Amino acid sequence: xxxxxxxxxxxxxxxxxxxxxxxxxxxxxEPALLSALGLSPGAMxxxxxxxxxxxxxxxxxxxxxxxxxxxxxxLSKLGLEIEVFASYAPRAAELRKAGKNSVExxxxxxxxxxxxxxxxxxxxxxMLCDMIRHETTVAAMRARAAGGDLGLPGRAPGEPAGKAAPxxxxxxxxxxxxxxxxxxxxxxxxRLRQQxxxxxxxxxxxxxxxxxxxxDAPALxxxxxxxxxxxxxxxxxxxxxxxxxxxPLARAGTALPLAPLLGAFADLAELGLIVLQPGSxxxx
Amino acid sequence: xxxxxxxxxxxxxxxxxxxxxxxxFHQRHPELVxxxxxxxxxxxxxxxAGAVQETLPAILHCASMSVAGFVAPTETTLAAIGREVxxxxxxxxxxxxxxxxxxxxxxxEEAAGPxxxxxxxxxxxxxxTAQRVAENLAALQARFPVPIILENSPQYxxxxxxxxxxxxxIGEVFSRCSAxxxxxxxxxxxxAINMGFDAAEAVVRLPxxxxxxxxxxxxxxxxxxxxxxxxxxxxxEVLALLGRVLERARPRAITxxxxxxxxxxxxxVVRQITRVRELLxx
Numbered sequence: 414x415x416x417x418x419x420x421x422x423x424x425x426x427x428x429x430x431x432x433x434x435x436x437x438x439x440x441x442x443e444p445a446l447l448s449a450l451g452l453s454p455g456a457m458x459x460x461x462x463x464x465x466x467x468x469x470x471x472x473x474x475x476x477x478x479x480x481x482x483x484x485x486x487x488l489s490k491l492g493l494e495i496e497v498f499a500s501y502a503p504r505a506a507e508l509r510k511a512g513k514n515s516v517e518x519x520x521x522x523x524x525x526x527x528x529x530x531x532x533x534x535x536x537x538x539x540m541l542c543d544m545i546r547h548e549t550t551v552a553a554m555r556a557r558a559a560g561g562d563l564g565l566p567g568r569a570p571g572e573p574a575g576k577a578a579p580x581x582x583x584x585x586x587x588x589x590x591x592x593x594x595x596x597x598x599x600x601x602x603x604r605l606r607q608q609x610x611x612x613x614x615x616x617x618x619x620x621x622x623x624x625x626x627x628x629d630a631p632a633l634x635x636x637x638x639x640x641x642x643x644x645x646x647x648x649x650x651x652x653x654x655x656x657x658x659x660x661p662l663a664r665a666g667t668a669l670p671l672a673p674l675l676g677a678f679a680d681l682a683e684l685g686l687i688v689l690q691p692g693s694x695x696x697x
Numbered sequence: 698x699x700x701x702x703x704x705x706x707x708x709x710x711x712x713x714x715x716x717x718x719x720x721x722f723h724q725r726h727p728e729l730v731x732x733x734x735x736x737x738x739x740x741x742x743x744x745x746a747g748a749v750q751e752t753l754p755a756i757l758h759c760a761s762m763s764v765a766g767f768v769a770p771t772e773t774t775l776a777a778i779g780r781e782v783x784x785x786x787x788x789x790x791x792x793x794x795x796x797x798x799x800x801x802x803x804x805x806e807e808a809a810g811p812x813x814x815x816x817x818x819x820x821x822x823x824x825x826t827a828q829r830v831a832e833n834l835a836a837l838q839a840r841f842p843v844p845i846i847l848e849n850s851p852q853y854x855x856x857x858x859x860x861x862x863x864x865x866x867i868g869e870v871f872s873r874c875s876a877x878x879x880x881x882x883x884x885x886x887x888x889a890i891n892m893g894f895d896a897a898e899a900v901v902r903l904p905x906x907x908x909x910x911x912x913x914x915x916x917x918x919x920x921x922x923x924x925x926x927x928x929x930x931x932x933x934e935v936l937a938l939l940g941r942v943l944e945r946a947r948p949r950a951i952t953x954x955x956x957x958x959x960x961x962x963x964x965x966v967v968r969q970i971t972r973v974r975e976l977l978x979x
Binding site: 419420422423425426427428429431432450452456457458461464465468472473475478479485486489492493494495496608 | 717766767796798799800801802803812813814815816818820821823825826829853854855856857858917918919920922924925926928929957958959960962
C-alpha cells in the first residue's frame with residue numbers, strides 16, 4: 414500500500430490527467446512534474462492511467478459502433494482497442510473542443526487518426542485501416558443512395574454499351590468508389606461474424622475493389638478489379654475522351670496504344686460500369 | 698409505462714442494461730427479461746432513451762453523484778435524477794462507489810471550476826474516502842424517496858495513498874452506512890486480475906448480506922490490463938462467481954450489462970439467463 418496522500422488531492426490529479434490528454438502526456442514524458450503537484454513521481458502508474466483514458470475515450474465512441482460494427486469487433490479481436498483510443502485521446506479532445514461531436518465527426522476523426530497512426534509493416538494495423546476504409550466507404554455509398562445522388566443511371570437492359578471511339582467520353586454509371594486494400598474486407602467480415610474468429614492465417618496482398626451502385630440495383634456491388642480496370646476507372650472524370658485520357662494514364666504508369674485502350678474501355682462499358690457518351694470534339 | 702411490482706413467484710428479477718439490443722431481444726424472448734436498467738446519463742442526453750419503459754419496467758442506474766468524491770454534484774443534476782426516480786418509479790438508484798468530478802488542479806484552473814469526467818473512476822481506497830462516502834451518502838439519500846445502492850468499481854491500478862485492498866475498502870464503507878450493495882461481479886473479477894488477488898476466495902468476504910442487485914458483463918484483457926467490456930458476454934469465471942454468491946445471498950435483481958453494442962448473440966444471452974434462473978430455482 415502507498416504512504417498517505419490526501420485523497421482529495423489524488424482525485425484532483427487523476428481527474429486532471431484523464432480530462433486533459435496533453436497534460437497526461439506531459440507527465441508521462443516528465444514524471445518529476447508530479448512532485449510539484451504533491452505526488453512523488455513513482456506513486457501513480459501513469460501508463461495505466463493513460464490506458465484508462467483510452468477506455469474512457471472508447472466508450473465515448475460507442476455511438477459509432479452502429480456504422481463501424483466490424484471495425485470495433487476487429488479492434489477488440491486484435492487487442493488494439495485500448496492502445497488505439499489511448500493514442501487517439503489527444504486528437505479526440507481537440508475535436509471535442511472544436512465542437513466536432515457528431516457521430517460523423519467522430520468517425521471521420523477516428524478514420525484520419527488511424528491512417529496516420531498505423532504502421533505499414535504491421536499487418537494488424539493494415540487490416541484495421543482496410544476495415545475502417547471499407548465500412549466508411551459502404552456507409553458513404555449508402556448515404557449517397559439514400560440521398561438520390563447516384564450520378565448517371567446505367568444503361569437499360571438491351572441498350573447498347575456505346576461505341577468505343579477515340580472521341581467517346583467515358584462516364585461512370587451510377588456511383589463508384591475505388592479502394593486498394595491489402596486484406597479482403599469481405600473475408601474479414603465473414604471471419605469476424607464467427608464467435609471465435611481466426612485472423613492470424615490471413616496474409617496481406619494486393620486487392621483492388623470497386624464499390625459500385627449502378628442506380629438501378631437495390632444493393633451495393635463490391636467488385637474485384639484488375640490493375641488495368643482500376644487505373645482506367647480512376648482516370649475517368651466524365652469530361653475527357655478516351656484519347657484525352659491516354660496521356661494521363663501513361664503518366665500514371667498505364668501506357669497503352671489506342672486500340673487496346675479502346676478495347677479496355679469497351680469491356681468496362683459492356684460490364685455496365687461506364688457509359689461511353691459520344692464526344693463533341695474529334696480527338697487526335 | 699411499465700413498473701416493477703413485487704412478485705412472490707419471481708423474488709429475483711433478471712434484466713438487461715439498456716442498449717441497442719434490448720428491444721429486439723425482449724420482443725424475441727419476452728419471458729426471459731423482467732426489467733431494463735436505464736442509465737440516468739442516457740436519458741439526460743436523449744429523453745427518448747426512456748421510451749423502452751413503455752414495454753419493460755425500469756430500474757434507474759446512475760453515474761453522476763460522485764459518491765466517493767470531494768466535489769458535490771450540482772443541484773441541477775440532483776433535481777434531474779429526482780425527476781427520473783419519480784417518473785420511472787424505480788425501486789432503488791444504483792450509483793457507483795466512485796468519483797466523476799474533482800477539484801481543479803491549480804489556481805489557474807480554479808476559474809474554470811471542478812474537473813468533470815465522463816466515466817467513473819475508482820477512488821483512493823482509504824479510511825478518508827470511506828468516511829467521505831458515508832457523509833456524501835447521508836446527504837444524497839435525504840433527497841430521494843428510494844434507497845441508493847452502491848456499485849463496486851473496477852480497479853485498474855493502485856490509486857496513490859490507498860491503505861487497503863478493495864475487499865476491505867468495501868467492508869469499511871458498508872460499516873459506515875446502511876446502503877445496499879450493487880455487486881458488480883465483472884468489476885470484482887477485473888480488480889482481482891489487475892491487483893493480483895483470488896476473486897473466488899475474496900468474494901465471500903464481501904458484505905453479501907447487503908447485496909440488492911448484481912451486475913455481470915464481459916471483460917477484455919488488452920495492453921496487459923483487464924478492462925470492463927459491455928460488448929462481450931460474461932466469461933465463465935464471472936458466472937462462477939455468481940454461483941458462489943447465490944449460495945450465500947439472494948439479490949432482488951441481476952442485470953446483464955450487454956449494452957455497448959448488439960454483438961453478444963441471442964443464443965448466448967438466452968443460455969446465460971436460463972442458467973441463472975436455474976441457479977436461483979435450485
